[in-house]
Amino acid sequence: MDSEHAALLALVRAGGAIGPRKRLLERCGSAEAALSAPSATWRECGFETRLPAPARAADAGDAAWLECEGNHLVGWLHPDYPPLLREIPSPPLALFVSGEPARLWHPAIAIVGSRGPSAGGLRHARDFASTLASAGVSVASGLATGIDTAAHEAALTAGGLTLAVLGAGHGQPYPPSQAPLQARIAGTGVVVSEYPPDTPPRRSQFPARNRILAGLALGTLVVEAGLKSGALITAKQAAASGREVFALPGSIDNPLSRGCHQLIRDGAQLVESPDEILIALPPLATGLGMALERRLAHSEGLERTVKPLVPEPDSPDGDPHGLWQALGHDPTDMDELVSRTGLTAASLSSMLLVMELQGRVSVEHGRYSRKR
Known part of the structure; x- marks a missing residue:
């Protein structure tokens, strides 16, 4: 692992607000220069003190993960940092990427929804994902069970590109049963997280994950979601980032349709077929x-x-x-x-x-x- 990666990892693991660390990187021009900058520069960027020397050492687990073929660390100053992600209100300082980082630039639609969907919801997720993937659009989702899994698997079956955004580190699949699917996606698509590889899943990390999922996509499709679903968080973050939100209508007797209906009332685009998304895509891209x-x-x-x-x-x-x-x-x-x-x-x-x-x-x- 080179010295720049080691310095960037130290800044990532330092924690705290992203803004001051991003300002420090931009001010100094590299992570390595940032770590050696004087205390006055750190204070001007919003820190109370410099990062202590012991915290600047590279983590052995991070180094081992980066040495594995296909794994990458893409920092804020890296030219391959996804341009769409730069536009969201709180972009991550760095991305831990399994797969080719250039795939994060591919036009994507996020497909999200309930972890416990209906049979109809699963069918819709598969149909939309398959059609979008076959048309050359990357299908992004959060590797959760239910709608996420259906979307990822349908894109893989169609021979298309799929992108998974994790709410934990790469070495901590959640739930653990998703490990095989995560490996399949990393092999032909791309898996990304803002968390170091050994980071366990925590409740607070999943809403944060959703902002990255929404930020990497040109638009977000909500297939089925209750009124308190995490999918609605993703949709709201997509709207806050200026992205299109699509929602599938459903039966008024299905509680999993209520979140979609609320989104439509709030201005989301009602869609009934993948073609409607494909028609909307070129101006967005x-x-x-x-x-x-x-x-x-x-x-x-x-x-x-x-x-x-x-x-x-x-x-x-x-x-x-x-x-x-x-x-x-x-x-x-x-x-x-x-x-x-x-x-x-x-x-x-x-x-x-x-x-x-x-x-x-x-x-x-x-x-x-x-x-x-």
């Missing part, structure tokens, strides 16, 4: 597409200009990466596109997303083609 273009330009070492990074094939810039030609009209998977273009999967994912948002590319079951 405009800002994300622009952020992806900027990040791609940075990662490819390209000049930042006003011309698009993925130009139209008949523009004066032609097809500089050869991606349009590589796509053709037949569905092509990512491995084949990597082989045809010589680009990395991470770069291709960003470029394909921009083209998808431009309405030029279709994606189905993880395979891409020119849009007819």
Whole structure:
């Protein structure tokens, strides 16, 4: 583990309000510089005292977790910190990520609901998740039992991308029976937590988890929820972050429909089919597409200009990466596109997303083609 990661972990484990630690990072430019900053700088950022020297040592458990393949620590100053998450009222200082961090940039819809849903609620969660995943949208949820599990599993079955946000550390699946599903998601999707890997589940952490789930998604769909459901907390945090809230109506005799009906009365968009969400998605994703273009330009070492990074094939810039030609009209998977273009999967994912948002590319079951 490098010294910057060790310093960032020390700041994460220091606890307390996120604001002062974020200001300290921005003021100093790195976690390592922050730890060595004078006491006056700490006080100016909102601390009473500097972090004591013993608390600056890296935790052995954190180090061991980071050394495992596929595990990452993405801090506030990291260029891959998800742009949508920066916009919420209280963004986390850092994210512990299992899977490729770039997947956190993929346009996502959060699907949430009751831990004890009806049979109809489970069917709706699966249907919406499957359709969204097949259309190339990431399905995000909280890895709880019930609606969350149905959404994650349906996205995996559809061969799509799914994102799980934890209310505890990666090494503390909750409930423990979710450990196999967590491992499956980490293998093909991404699992994220703001808590160090050994953090046990605590009641107060789950509402905090919900703000990250809402913040990573362009919108939140509530399938079934009682009036005091945690899903309503997620929906309210989504609305507070300026995101769209969707809700499924249900029978007036079903107590699990009352939360959805309340959301609709409060201004949530009533939806009856996944297509209604897909139609609403492109305007919501405009800002994300622009952020992806900027990040791609940075990662490819390209000049930042006003011309698009993925130009139209008949523009004066032609097809500089050869991606349009590589796509053709037949569905092509990512491995084949990597082989045809010589680009990395991470770069291709960003470029394909921009083209998808431009309405030029279709994606189905993880395979891409020119849009007819």
